[in-house]
Amino acid sequence: QSALTQPASVSGSPGQSITISCTGTSRDVGSYNLVSWYQQHPGKVPKLMIYEDTKRPSGVSNRFSGSKSGNTASLTISGLQTEDEADYYCFSYAGGSNFEFGGGTKLTVL
Amino acid sequence: QVQLVQSGAEVKKPGDSVKLSCKASGYSFTSYYIHWVRQAPGQGLEWMGIINPSVGTTNYAQNFQGRVTMTRDTSTSTLYMDLSSLISDDAAVYYCARAGRGGATTNFDYWGQGTLVTVSS
Numbered sequence: 357q358s359a360l361t362q363p364a365s366v367s368g369s370p371g372q373s374i375t376i377s378c379t380g381t382s383r384d385v386g387s388y389n390l391v392s393w394y395q396q397h398p399g400k401v402p403k404l405m406i407y408e409d410t411k412r413p414s415g416v417s418n419r420f421s422g423s424k425s426g427n428t429a430s431l432t433i434s435g436l437q438t439e440d441e442a443d444y445y446c447f448s449y450a451g452g453s454n455f456e457f458g459g460g461t462k463l464t465v466l
Numbered sequence: 467q468v469q470l471v472q473s474g475a476e477v478k479k480p481g482d483s484v485k486l487s488c489k490a491s492g493y494s495f496t497s498y499y500i501h502w503v504r505q506a507p508g509q510g511l512e513w514m515g516i517i518n519p520s521v522g523t524t525n526y527a528q529n530f531q532g533r534v535t536m537t538r539d540t541s542t543s544t545l546y547m548d549l550s551s552l553i554s555d556d557a558a559v560y561y562c563a564r565a566g567r568g569g570a571t572t573n574f575d576y577w578g579q580g581t582l583v584t585v586s587s
Contacts, residue, residue, distance in 0.1 A: 392572040401580065407573035445511050449570050453516055453525035460510035
């Protein structure tokens, strides 16, 4: 069981927006602005999409955005495209040089 | 260019140990923390631990404490991850990943290609 809770799956149609939640606790997500989001296509290495809760690395589409409220971080993908279909993982600092992943969310673009 | 090149696939028996390597190049080896992450077949990402290549300090996930050892060789810019007392559940792809500057950063900007470890009697 992962320390961070994500929905197992979400789906949306092309052009729609979806949001993936990542719920932690006051000792991890709620204490630090250090949640990242990774996209992983089958058989591929994970790719950083969002870091420090809301920042987007250069080269990542602005259709991807991050937010946080209390102990829950969220990844929103707007204008869904077929290539967005992938697994998404949140990752948070938990203090004391400890880190944790969420269980992952499978995004299906219908 | 920044590269993390991992060692090749391993086949081990239950109870064995495995030592994986991750050779870094294209950047200042001692300036960036390295994490180890694994992914069992069809499963999610699991954080294993972190090493500061500058001084060699480490911190391991509770699930692996007592079984994992992360080291580095600054002369060859290579990181190592040793996992002992292997069981079938340790079968996974193991990744090394470079974190941004600072020990608490969660943004992995470069990943190794992964090493497949098979555990079978």
